[in-house]
Amino acid sequence: MTLPQSGEFSLPMRVYIEDTDAGGIVYYVNYLKYFERARTEFMRSLGYEKPAFPDENLMFVVSEARVTYRSPARLDEWIRATACVTQMGAATLTFVQTAMRDSTCLAEGQVTLALVSSEHGRPRRIPTAMRQKITDLQG
Amino acid sequence: MTLPQSGEFSLPMRVYIEDTDAGGIVYYVNYLKYFERARTEFMRSLGYEKPAFPDENLMFVVSEARVTYRSPARLDEWIRATACVTQMGAATLTFVQTAMRDSTCLAEGQVTLALVSSEHGRPRRIPTAMRQKITDLQG
Amino acid sequence: MTLPQSGEFSLPMRVYIEDTDAGGIVYYVNYLKYFERARTEFMRSLGYEKPAFPDENLMFVVSEARVTYRSPARLDEWIRATACVTQMGAATLTFVQTAMRDSTCLAEGQVTLALVSSEHGRPRRIPTAMRQKITDLQG
Amino acid sequence: MTLPQSGEFSLPMRVYIEDTDAGGIVYYVNYLKYFERARTEFMRSLGYEKPAFPDENLMFVVSEARVTYRSPARLDEWIRATACVTQMGAATLTFVQTAMRDSTCLAEGQVTLALVSSEHGRPRRIPTAMRQKITDLQG
Numbered sequence: 001m002t003l004p005q006s007g008e009f010s011l012p013m014r015v016y017i018e019d020t021d022a023g024g025i026v027y028y029v030n031y032l033k034y035f036e037r038a039r040t041e042f043m044r045s046l047g048y049e050k051p052a053f054p055d056e057n058l059m060f061v062v063s064e065a066r067v068t069y070r071s072p073a074r075l076d077e078w079i080r081a082t083a084c085v086t087q088m089g090a091a092t093l094t095f096v097q098t099a100m101r102d103s104t105c106l107a108e109g110q111v112t113l114a115l116v117s118s119e120h121g122r123p124r125r126i127p128t129a130m131r132q133k134i135t136d137l138q139g
Numbered sequence: 140m141t142l143p144q145s146g147e148f149s150l151p152m153r154v155y156i157e158d159t160d161a162g163g164i165v166y167y168v169n170y171l172k173y174f175e176r177a178r179t180e181f182m183r184s185l186g187y188e189k190p191a192f193p194d195e196n197l198m199f200v201v202s203e204a205r206v207t208y209r210s211p212a213r214l215d216e217w218i219r220a221t222a223c224v225t226q227m228g229a230a231t232l233t234f235v236q237t238a239m240r241d242s243t244c245l246a247e248g249q250v251t252l253a254l255v256s257s258e259h260g261r262p263r264r265i266p267t268a269m270r271q272k273i274t275d276l277q278g
Numbered sequence: 279m280t281l282p283q284s285g286e287f288s289l290p291m292r293v294y295i296e297d298t299d300a301g302g303i304v305y306y307v308n309y310l311k312y313f314e315r316a317r318t319e320f321m322r323s324l325g326y327e328k329p330a331f332p333d334e335n336l337m338f339v340v341s342e343a344r345v346t347y348r349s350p351a352r353l354d355e356w357i358r359a360t361a362c363v364t365q366m367g368a369a370t371l372t373f374v375q376t377a378m379r380d381s382t383c384l385a386e387g388q389v390t391l392a393l394v395s396s397e398h399g400r401p402r403r404i405p406t407a408m409r410q411k412i413t414d415l416q417g
Numbered sequence: 418m419t420l421p422q423s424g425e426f427s428l429p430m431r432v433y434i435e436d437t438d439a440g441g442i443v444y445y446v447n448y449l450k451y452f453e454r455a456r457t458e459f460m461r462s463l464g465y466e467k468p469a470f471p472d473e474n475l476m477f478v479v480s481e482a483r484v485t486y487r488s489p490a491r492l493d494e495w496i497r498a499t500a501c502v503t504q505m506g507a508a509t510l511t512f513v514q515t516a517m518r519d520s521t522c523l524a525e526g527q528v529t530l531a532l533v534s535s536e537h538g539r540p541r542r543i544p545t546a547m548r549q550k551i552t553d554l555q556g
């Protein structure tokens with residue numbers, strides 16, 4: 001199911017030294033951490049207090065991630081990461097994500113999560129309540 | 140100069156997956172990142188927009204760090220890191236720091252920063268304005 | 279220029295606690311670090327002692343990264359990351375990369391680097407000597 | 418029990434971009450990761466394939482860490498981390514550790530581990546076989 005790109009979620013954050021590298025900019029790997037923080041708080045905003053482990057027998061794992069880097073973020077900047085669900089499969093959620101400084105896109109990407117059983121790692125159907133909440137939000 | 144421990148600065152934060160390890164708890168090394176975020180925002184609260192590099196020729200480096208671990212923080216918890224300057228030398232600042240969940244102390248430590256020249260790494264006297272701001276705060 | 283996929287470079291490494299997350303497996307973001315270590319040592323094997331900054335006025339930046347996750351690596355495992363240049367543009371290098379445990383593919387991806395001037399960040403032509411070394415290796 | 422400081426274990430390693438910060442040097446927090454890698458390989462050299470979880474019901478946790486920073490390590494340097502057990506309590510091991518570049522001490526510190534039950538986190542006596550191996554090594 002393809003969802004309309006409304007309902008984008010945005011999380012502001014500070015760039016700290018821990019995020020930078022010897023190039024004097026944010027270490028490119030860390031944008032995936034920023035994206036994850038935004039996805040996590042998006043799910044929390046839907047009422048999931050344990051977004052990565054929504055149920056004691058279920059966990060989300062990342063099955064694919066893609067990032068295009070546009071412009072570097074620097075130490076002490078105040079930026080934001082966004083998350084928007086664009087596809088929902090039986091057991092998968094695909095997010096389009098960005099890191100922004102004001103209206104400048106620093107990085108954009110796509111991350112696909114799969115819901116699996118904690119014990120065996122087998123795909124599990126996304127619960128109806130969660131599907132409904134995400135669909136409602138997008139509408 | 141020993142300063143009274145008033146003026147404690149506190150920064151709330153969320154524990155994300157990036158912070159955890161295979162023990163299911165916050166990776167102990169990361170408390171030093173939490174402490175640094177608190178020191179950084181403390182300095183920002185004094186008006187320093189680039190706390191690690193307060194002047195183009197000056198930078199703070201950590202010369203000593205010490206942490207005692209009391210109780211683990213876990214994924215998704217809402218915690219806070221505190222920072223309080225307790226000693227000020229000619230070129231050094233010593234902070235007492237904690238990570239807290241409500242009234243539970245998760246970790247406590249002490250971090251000493253030295254102000255050095257960016258070019259040669261030699262100790263530099265902490266500027267009078269900065270000394271004054273910190274002293275005022277503690278008073 | 280599309281290059282034949284011979285000349286794959288492989289770097290063995292250990293999974294440490296610093297690499298894991300609360301799911302008990304390697305934190306997915308860290309595969310990009312593993313990939314980078316392999317690219318770095320590949321460039322070092324060509325004689326570049328400062329692979330990220332091959333010249334004082336030049337630096338490589340990542341312009342795009344993509345990872346597909348197949349199977350999790352776990353604490354204490356002995357794995358390897360591979361790097362193979364598959365495309366060379368005027369100012370870009372594209373690597374196909376994997377993380378492997380024995381013959382099991384844990385993650386695979388593609389990373390594109392752009393060579394830019396350290397000062398302005400503008401694209402710079404990959405030096406002829408570097409192009410030649412990479413082409414020779416692939417042949 | 419205080420042990421003589423013979424039997425020092427040393428682990429060579431490369432400094433990668435992931436280890437650095439915007440100051441152009443190794444991010445000070447990461448020396449604790451270097452120290453841990455050395456402790457882990459030291460324990461592995463004693464025959465413990467899962468050094469952090471030596472038994473399915475036991476795990477080591479860090480109870481205290483202290484680092485003094487002497488001189489910065491830089492990108493692409495080849496350094497080594499050392500580990501030497503200097504104290505062994507009923508449930509604790511204390512390591513003296515260093516990070517060295519040739520004969521230059523970059524950082525030195527002390528890390529105390531406590532052995533606890535995985536389930537309740539209560540202190541557990543270090544198994545006799547492990548005590549014996551460590552004592553023999555020091556002798």
